Amino acid sequence: MKNPSVAEERNSAQNTTVAMPISSAIDGEMTRMVRVIGLVMACLVAGAILAGIWKAGASLQSGRAALVGGLFLTEILLSAILILLGSLVEGFGYGLSLGTHWPYTRNIFVLMVQGDPEAAHRLVATLVGLIALALVVLAPSSATINGLALVIVAGLFGIGTLYVLSGRMPAFVHGIHGLLAYGVFLCYLAGFAFPGIEFWSYLKLMSPLHALLLAVFLGGMTTGQRGFAQPIGAFYRPRRAAHWTVAAHILAALTIVATLGWFMPAYPVAFYMAIAQIAVGFLLFQAINLKPKNPGTIVAFHQSMVLLITVAIVVSLP
Numbered sequence: 001m002k003n004p005s006v007a008e009e010r011n012s013a014q015n016t017t018v019a020m021p022i023s024s025a026i027d028g029e030m031t032r033m034v035r036v037i038g039l040v041m042a043c044l045v046a047g048a049i050l051a052g053i054w055k056a057g058a059s060l061q062s063g064r065a066a067l068v069g070g071l072f073l074t075e076i077l078l079s080a081i082l083i084l085l086g087s088l089v090e091g092f093g094y095g096l097s098l099g100t101h102w103p104y105t106r107n108i109f110v111l112m113v114q115g116d117p118e119a120a121h122r123l124v125a126t127l128v129g130l131i132a133l134a135l136v137v138l139a140p141s142s143a144t145i146n147g148l149a150l151v152i153v154a155g156l157f158g159i160g161t162l163y164v165l166s167g168r169m170p171a172f173v174h175g176i177h178g179l180l181a182y183g184v185f186l187c188y189l190a191g192f193a194f195p196g197i198e199f200w201s202y203l204k205l206m207s208p209l210h211a212l213l214l215a216v217f218l219g220g221m222t223t224g225q226r227g228f229a230q231p232i233g234a235f236y237r238p239r240r241a242a243h244w245t246v247a248a249h250i251l252a253a254l255t256i257v258a259t260l261g262w263f264m265p266a267y268p269v270a271f272y273m274a275i276a277q278i279a280v281g282f283l284l285f286q287a288i289n290l291k292p293k294n295p296g297t298i299v300a301f302h303q304s305m306v307l308l309i310t311v312a313i314v315v316s317l318p
Helices: 006-014 032-058 064-091 108-114 117-138 142-165 172-193 199-205 207-226 241-262 268-290 298-315
Strands: none
Touching: 032 064, 032 117, 064 117, 064 172, 064 298, 108 117, 117 142, 142 172, 142 199, 142 207, 172 199, 172 207, 172 298, 207 241, 207 298, 241 268, 268 298
16 A cells, blocks of 8 residues: 655645644645735835835935935835735635744745745745844834834744644734734834834824724734634624634724724725725635635735725824
8 A cells, every 4th residue: 555645645634623733834725826926926025125225216315314214115015015925825825834833944935936925924024124123223213123123023923823823822822913013014104104203102192093903903813713724604693712703803893994984084095995994804704714724815905905094094194
């Protein structure tokens, strides 16, 4: 009798629901769509770097100040790309493609070139961390110091998400990781839009962002609560933890709409996008239940809407 191949063993692992060994890896499905999206993401990363170079070159400032301005813009764009890559990891079932080995594996560059979004996610996270460190060295300020601190803590929680997906840590760890990722994005975005601002004071005063960050945290918890490649399940009344988390997430989404509506007409773009996002959320819920391992690009679209709402809030002056 022949021994089963590695591919057969991995397929068998994908079909089981028992807890996995610590270092086990489960491959996502490498489709043409995944490869195309990987190419698009690579172009976006290159675009973020080129945008920073353009910003530095076109700035009226010179020397270190121009370099800092360019790095700030690149860091904002890469932070957003990093969040989108995280959503693609979930959308195409690559959450455990590298197992629980963190942060790297020996062939991580090869996997990234082949289109593995989890490998790309970790390498872009490294780039975000290196730029964050450079910004602290070049221009220590509230935005750069807090940004670096948030990047480090978010990276540490990154390993926690792997253990959440493998059933060894609670779901709130996944929620905190998502919250920290948006904290990084917000910190650099606010520092770029309002130079010299004290980040935590700014965040304390921005009520619409409180509701949005709560929804982000609960969205991450929803992913962690359902586990790797598991459906949430349709429900009318919550009957288990995943249902209660979804219900809380929906309530948080409605709170965003209510908060933005209260401040109207200060945030018109964010308000109407938040309304549309609720409909997108229900489509995502259906996609997760129909294809729990790889619900597809709807996950990234849902996340891109959150990023755009965030930008719309920050750049709109109340």
